[in-house]
Amino acid sequence: MTDHDTAEEHLEDIPLDALPLDSWHRAKGARMVPFAGYEMPIQYEGIVAEHNWTRESAGLFDVSHMGQLLLSGPGLDAAVEAVLPIDLSTLKLGQQRYSLLLDEDGGVLDDLMVSRWPDALYLVVNGATKWDDMGTLREALPDDITLNYLDDRALLALQGPKAADALARHATGEYPLSALTFMKFGQFKLAGHDVTIARAGYTGEDGFEISLPADAAAEIADLLCAEPEVKPIGLGARDSLRLEAGLPLYGHDMSPETSPIEAGLIFGINKRRRTEGGFQGADRIIREIAEGTARKWVGLNIAGRLPAREGAEVFAGADHIGTVTSGGFSPTLGAPIAMAYVAAQHAAIGTALEVEVRGKRLAATVAPTPFVPHRYFRGS
């Protein structure tokens, strides 16, 4: 019995760093696997149980492998707009926005969150790409822009319909936690520690991302997991939850070989920038917005129970028209789902296609995403 090739296995020979909650995860019975250069918990009690718990209650995810960066200095907005396709004139203090780091050809180097702090921009980037991102940003930004890597901070995500109730019992600040709506953040105190809480996440559920001092991570993780609604959740369920939510995973669903327009991430290119340009990769992005792309990233519902995973080829009759970039079994739907790049003429919702798994053709239908509706808190 042997697992098929996965990207993580190739990292086995690289020495792995321990994250602030390493021993906390082990004490909770986590199975640890190499991921993004760290040992990370793939699961505690089981992926399906953890997945369902997050959809019904609240799950605590350790995402401290992600890079937390702080940019500051003179002319900051103009300097950052010369790199990212973001409109910082509409990003107010306390707001967070999704953005993209593109290469000169418009390929995706990373996707990230940008938040307006007083006199600074706070970025959260992917763990596996953070070192490259820092190199790209350092090279692209003027010397008088300071880039701080906040490696003394941990990052926890509390996700699920009961996350707000559980967190509100502990978070104190200038205003109540309930004043935070989706993609807003604020300064709060948790167990006496200064933390930043953003109402955001990667599961499709209401939830929060909490940036906190690394040396307080275990205390705060214990505090939250002591709440009856909260259990720790591993990377396995994080992946199945984000797939159901139709959210892309960097390195799988997008890469330097894909453009954000074919990936349907045009919301990551802010409106003013679509006409003005002036960011890395703008020529291709503006052309693709005008002319469309040859392929599109779509959801697929797959008949039967056999999952089609990353790399599975997609066919329309005899024609090979695409490739699956993420796929698996949806615990919520009880059926296999996938995301794939397909030729644009086969991308309409409802189009009947086939996916090949180990020589077998499985019936697939282009599906609307998210597969499971988002339940973000946009205000009561």
Next chain:
Amino acid sequence: MRYYTDEHEWIDVEGDIATVGITEYAQGQLGDIVFVELPEVGALIEQGKDAAVVESVKAASDVYAPITGEITEVNPALEEDPALVNTSPEDGGWFFKMTIADEGELDSLMDEDGYKAFVEGL
């Protein structure tokens, strides 16, 4: 008599037919199983070659033939309820039955105590 492989398959030998499945340890490692792809009845499979594929939520994993032989029967219950492999891996969650082409191949496998020691050493 039950034998075990170092790939975490078990094999029960009764007369000239062997029943094959995966161990309790293996199902625990795989997690929630959502699909089992079984071989065709009548297929001739060599020892150590791919015989079945187990799909968990996380990944697909190969199951190898512990000995050489012809597939005589596959477990029909796994199509309806693949999670049987999680709940009853060493009984109701069996995968397939096969003939024993060469009894000598059984000598290379572990017995229960040997397998227990092998798993404890992992």
